[in-house]
Amino acid sequence: MQELFQQLANGIAWGSIYALIALGYTMVYGILRLINFAHGDVYMVGAFAAYYLALATGAGGAAASLPMALLVLLGSMLVCALVGMLIEFLAYRPVRRSSRLTALITAIGVSLFLENVGLRVFGADPKFFPQLIPPKRITLAGGIMVTNHQITVVVVSILLMVALTLFIQRTKTGKAMRAVAFHRDAASLMGIPVNRIITITFAIGSALAAAAGVLVGLTNPKIEPLMGIMPGIKAFVAAVLGGIGSIPGAVIGGLVMGVSEYLVVGYVSSTYRDAIAFVILILVLLIRPAGLLGRNVAEKV
Amino acid sequence: MSPRKSSFARGLRWVAAALALSLGVDRLAVQWINPYFYRILVLCGLNVMLALSLNLVNGITGQFSIGHAGFMAVGAYASAAFTVYAVPQLFGVGPDASGLVIVGPLLLALLVGGLTSAAAGFLVGLPSMRLRGDYLAIVTLGFGEIIRVVILNIDAVGGARGFAGIPRRTDLAWVIAGALTTWVVLRNVLRSYHGRAFLAIREDEIAAEALGVPTTRYKVTAFVIAAFFAGVAGALFAHYTYLHTNSFTFMKSIEVIVMVVLGGMGSLLGSVLGATVLTALPEALRFASSERLIIYSLLLIVLMIARPQGILGKTEGKRGK
Numbered sequence: 001m002q003e004l005f006q007q008l009a010n011g012i013a014w015g016s017i018y019a020l021i022a023l024g025y026t027m028v029y030g031i032l033r034l035i036n037f038a039h040g041d042v043y044m045v046g047a048f049a050a051y052y053l054a055l056a057t058g059a060g061g062a063a064a065s066l067p068m069a070l071l072v073l074l075g076s077m078l079v080c081a082l083v084g085m086l087i088e089f090l091a092y093r094p095v096r097r098s099s100r101l102t103a104l105i106t107a108i109g110v111s112l113f114l115e116n117v118g119l120r121v122f123g124a125d126p127k128f129f130p131q132l133i134p135p136k137r138i139t140l141a142g143g144i145m146v147t148n149h150q151i152t153v154v155v156v157s158i159l160l161m162v163a164l165t166l167f168i169q170r171t172k173t174g175k176a177m178r179a180v181a182f183h184r185d186a187a188s189l190m191g192i193p194v195n196r197i198i199t200i201t202f203a204i205g206s207a208l209a210a211a212a213g214v215l216v217g218l219t220n221p222k223i224e225p226l227m228g229i230m231p232g233i234k235a236f237v238a239a240v241l242g243g244i245g246s247i248p249g250a251v252i253g254g255l256v257m258g259v260s261e262y263l264v265v266g267y268v269s270s271t272y273r274d275a276i277a278f279v280i281l282i283l284v285l286l287i288r289p290a291g292l293l294g295r296n297v298a299e300k301v
Numbered sequence: 302m303s304p305r306k307s308s309f310a311r312g313l314r315w316v317a318a319a320l321a322l323s324l325g326v327d328r329l330a331v332q333w334i335n336p337y338f339y340r341i342l343v344l345c346g347l348n349v350m351l352a353l354s355l356n357l358v359n360g361i362t363g364q365f366s367i368g369h370a371g372f373m374a375v376g377a378y379a380s381a382a383f384t385v386y387a388v389p390q391l392f393g394v395g396p397d398a399s400g401l402v403i404v405g406p407l408l409l410a411l412l413v414g415g416l417t418s419a420a421a422g423f424l425v426g427l428p429s430m431r432l433r434g435d436y437l438a439i440v441t442l443g444f445g446e447i448i449r450v451v452i453l454n455i456d457a458v459g460g461a462r463g464f465a466g467i468p469r470r471t472d473l474a475w476v477i478a479g480a481l482t483t484w485v486v487l488r489n490v491l492r493s494y495h496g497r498a499f500l501a502i503r504e505d506e507i508a509a510e511a512l513g514v515p516t517t518r519y520k521v522t523a524f525v526i527a528a529f530f531a532g533v534a535g536a537l538f539a540h541y542t543y544l545h546t547n548s549f550t551f552m553k554s555i556e557v558i559v560m561v562v563l564g565g566m567g568s569l570l571g572s573v574l575g576a577t578v579l580t581a582l583p584e585a586l587r588f589a590s591s592e593r594l595i596i597y598s599l600l601l602i603v604l605m606i607a608r609p610q611g612i613l614g615k616t617e618g619k620r621g622k
Contacts, residue, residue: 035435094606101365102609105562108555109601116594233442233551240439271461275450278443282428285440289431 005144007266008259013150013219015258016157020212021235022242022250023164024205030181030245031201033100037107038087039209040232041114042080046210047129047223048122050076054130069132073156073214077207084206085199093195111232118225126224129217149218160211161251164204168247177201181245230274237281243294252292256280319481327474339473341584343541346476347534348576352560353483353569354530359558360566361491362523363503364429365438368445369531370553371425372418374546375448376532377539378458380414381467384540386457396468407470411479411536418532419525421448426524430517445554449546463545471541479537480573483530487569490526499523503567563604565614574612 021043028036053059053075059068091110095103136148168174179187180197188194216231217223238257242249257277264276284292330339351369358366388394388406425444429437458464490496498519501509510516538548556579564575582600586593 029435035438091602091606095609098605098609101359101562101566102605105559106602106605108559109598109605112598113595113602116598120591120595229551233446237439237443240436244435269454271454272450275447278446281443282440285432285436286428289436 002143003266005142007262009140009144009146009150011259011262012255013146013153013258014262015255016154017212017216017219017254018231018235018238018257019251019254020157020160020208020215021231022239022254023161023247024209025236025239026242026244026247026250027177027201027205029239031177031184031198032092032096032103034092034103034107035236036205037104037232038110038114039205040228040230040235041111041118042084042087042206042228043209043213043216043231044118044223044225044228045083045114046076046080046206046213047217047227048118048127048213048225049079049210050132050214050217051127051129051223053079054132059130059132066133072132073211076214077210080206080210080213081203084202084209087206088199088202115225115229122225124225126222129221129223131221132214132218147219153215153219156211156215160208164208165247167204173197173200234277237277240291241281241284243291246291246293246295249291249293315485319478319485323474323477323481326477327472330473341580343471343473343476345577345580346473346480347538348557348560348580349480349573350476350483350530350534350537351557352564352572352576353480353487354527354534355557356561356564356567356569356572357487357490357499358523358527359561360568360572361496361503362499362520363506364520364523365434366425366441366524366527367438367551367554367558368425368441368443369527369557370549370551371441371445371448372422372528372531373535373538373553374445374452374549375421375528376414376418376535377544377549378452378464378535379417379532380410380536381464381539381544382458383413384410384468384470385464385466396466398468403468403470407475407540410540411533414536414539415529415533418535419529421532422524422526422528423521425528426521429520429524442551442554445549445551449549453546459544461546463543464539467539467544469541471537476537476541479533483533484569484573486526486530491569495519495522500567559601563601563611565611568611568613571611571613578612 021039024039024042025036028034028039050072053072057068057071059065059072087110091106092103095106133148133152138146138148138151140146168177176187176192176197177200179190179192180194184194187197212231213223216227234257235254238253239250240253241256242251242253244250257280260276260280261273264270264272268276288294330342334342351373355366355369358364384406385396388410389396392406394402394406421444425441428440432440452458453461491499498509498514501512501514502516502519506516535549538544557576560575560579561572562575563579564571564573583593583597586596589596
């Protein structure tokens with residue numbers, strides 16, 4: 001029983017990271033119907049941006065403190081928001097009216113570009129992420145061991161998700177985002193600046209990916225330029241699992257993925273870790289083709 | 302001569318010509334070019350097979366598969382296991398055999414690879430009854446990853462160490478013959494009644510259904526045929542070079558999609574061209590060793606912006622935004 005709760009705790013921490021990345025996928029997909037394959041690499045850029053920021057400010061060593069860690073987090077989110085906006089402007093905007101496959105290949109191109117520029121600029125060997133917060137082990141009720149890093153991951157993720165939900169539900173820009181996702185051309189006719197809304201969407205999605213990158217640096221401190229590929233794919237799967245386009249769906253999908261991965265590691269074999277996500281996905285899609293929280297859109301004839 | 306007999310005779314002539322061509326090119330290649338270029342030619346041929354077969358699903362039928370490497374893996378491992386475990390018992394042909402005696406066993410191994418993969422294609426095609434577009438795509442992706450992890454956990458085929466002890470039996474002649482066969486079969490399918498059905502599904506699935514095209518059956522068929530040839534390509538690969546699941550990652554599937562799109566969706570000649578260019582290009586860019594993949598990715602983005610229909614594509618793959 002204790003073992004079960006231990007794996008659940010690990011799974012929730014890891015799933016929160018998937019959820020943060022999945023949010024970016026689902027937002028972009030909701031608005032552009034584009035699988036933004038470069039999203040996983042934006043997460044990698046986020047981790048590296050935080051790495052260099054921490055080195056530059058000394059937040060990883062002598063000057064380590066909570067405000068400094070927060071500063072690094074926000075700085076990295078800002079860098080990635082700019083990267084995301086740039087990607088959208090330079091690569092995706094020119095192909096927006098082309099077929100969806102064209103846009104998809106462009107996204108793959110951007111993904112390869114970020115990975116290879118990463119290999120060139122950051123180097124292929126893994127870097128060790130500085131300790132922004134000194135690690136500490138905490139024993140919860142029932143003997144479950146967690147680290148303060150895992151708690152940080154979950155708390156920061158929840159805060160960001162609440163902020164995102166409030167933004168989308170309560171602000172005018174959020175309302176415009178929902179309108180563009182609902183029907184882009186109609187939104188445009190209603191005077192919504194569609195281009196600006198799409199840019200904002202990319203900025204927010206990329207900033208969330210950057211946050212995931214920083215958080216993953218805390219818990220798994222080895223970062224390298226290809227680290228975004230697998231989490232990128234899995235976060236996308238999480239978004240589809242929850243129902244792509246749905247924000248609570250992305251969160252649920254991410255948590256399901258994280259928890260199921262750790263359950264497989266704990267009870268089956270760690271070598272099957274990468275497969276379980278897809279097995280669950282296929283099962284869910286066969287029963288609910290639109291994902292857990294996705295809306296079934298009636299087919300127009 | 303009855304028309305049927307004459308078409309049979311014509312078929313035989315084609316086969317003879319294809320065999321002569323593959324063997325001839327192989328002999329010439331062995332004579333005239335160094336092993337490095339020979340290897341690139343072999344990989345080109347395999348990629349042509351993969352791109353052509355994927356084109357049937359993605360370009361011609363308008364579905365979206367992003368797990369093609371998974372079929373290749375199934376074919377590769379099934380045929381390799383057949384050659385290593387069954388062939389010595391069945392034919393008495395050991396791993397060191399060479400010459401004409403290996404033709405039969407290798408042909409059979411290719412068939413085993415292709416058919417196993419086709420069976421997998423049937424399973425993957427089935428969800429297309431319920432799923433469309435991106436959701437179907439993600440199921441194919443999932444299939445590719447699951448296959449890889451499962452193979453990684455089967456000790457009899459080497460698991461994470463890679464499958465050692467497979468005799469090297471593929472040469473350029475086999476690869477050219479395989480690519481030609483893929484081409485001819487797909488061309489004939491495309492020109493037949495069934496080819497029209499595949500195209501109809503791509504153009505408008507609802508209209509096709511309304512006109513009496515059994516869309517599900519055709520979609521599954523497309524997956525089965527594509528998987529078969531991908532499996533054969535995998536089988537040829539397994540008998541050519543070191544076999545490890547790392548050759549069949551998601552990136553490999555992406556590579557094949559890029560070949561199809563770059564060549565032009567739905568254009569067979571385009572797939573051949575796309576596969577050739579994209580196999581040769583990274584090699585040609587070797588002079589800029591560390592920047593070559595950066596250049597490659599930039600070229601991809603620029604091409605998509607400048608010519609989204611691919612090099613030989615006539616129309617954009619599909620309407621929609």
